[in-house]
Amino acid sequence: xxxxxxxxxxxxxxxxxxxxxxxxxxxxxxxxxxxxxxxxxxxxxxxxxxxxxxxxxxxxxxxxxxxxxxxxxxxxxxxxxxxxxxxxxxxxxxxxxxxxxxxxxxxxxxxxxxxxxxxxxxxxxxxxxxxxxxxxxxxxxxxxxxxxxxxxxxxxxxxxxxxxx
Numbered sequence: 001x002x003x004x005x006x007x008x009x010x011x012x013x014x015x016x017x018x019x020x021x022x023x024x025x026x027x028x029x030x031x032x033x034x035x036x037x038x039x040x041x042x043x044x045x046x047x048x049x050x051x052x053x054x055x056x057x058x059x060x061x062x063x064x065x066x067x068x069x070x071x072x073x074x075x076x077x078x079x080x081x082x083x084x085x086x087x088x089x090x091x092x093x094x095x096x097x098x099x100x101x102x103x104x105x106x107x108x109x110x111x112x113x114x115x116x117x118x119x120x121x122x123x124x125x126x127x128x129x130x131x132x133x134x135x136x137x138x139x140x141x142x143x144x145x146x147x148x149x150x151x152x153x154x155x156x157x158x159x160x161x162x163x164x165x
Contacts, residue, residue, distance in 0.1 A: 064153050
């Protein structure tokens with residue numbers, strides 16, 4: 001492979017402050033990953049970021065949480081693990097009526113929506129050289145972006161790809 005891949009992870013949970021424990025499966029990647037935090041400015045509106053309507057999680061309701069974990073694939077690309085709390089992926093209900101804390105996720109790379117996510121794993125084959133923002137947002141069955149206390153429910157990782165010289 002003619003590229004040296006450097007991965008810098010930036011983990012953000014825009015709705016909750018939480019700490020992740022690293023399990024044995026993730027320990028093998030520990031030396032190659034560094035967590036940094038990235039947040040959108042409060043001046044950005046949800047429609048500017050996603051071009052979707054939004055649904056606010058009401059106070060007192062279980063708040064969904066998403067944690068995106070990126071693993072460099074042994075051959076090529078990256079394996080994305082989408083860890084969820086208080087949210088159920090329901091591909092069978094897409095485009096249907098909204099149910100509380102159910103729906104799907106949207107995958108964005110460098111601000112462009114790539115696909116819908118219906119399971120907890122996704123393989124990302126290629127990224128351009130440079131710093132790449134990989135984002136997962138949680139969405140209702142009818143594609144509205146979920147928000148809590150004015151913030152999108154999403155997680156962002158930065159993957160840096162450098163060309164081998």
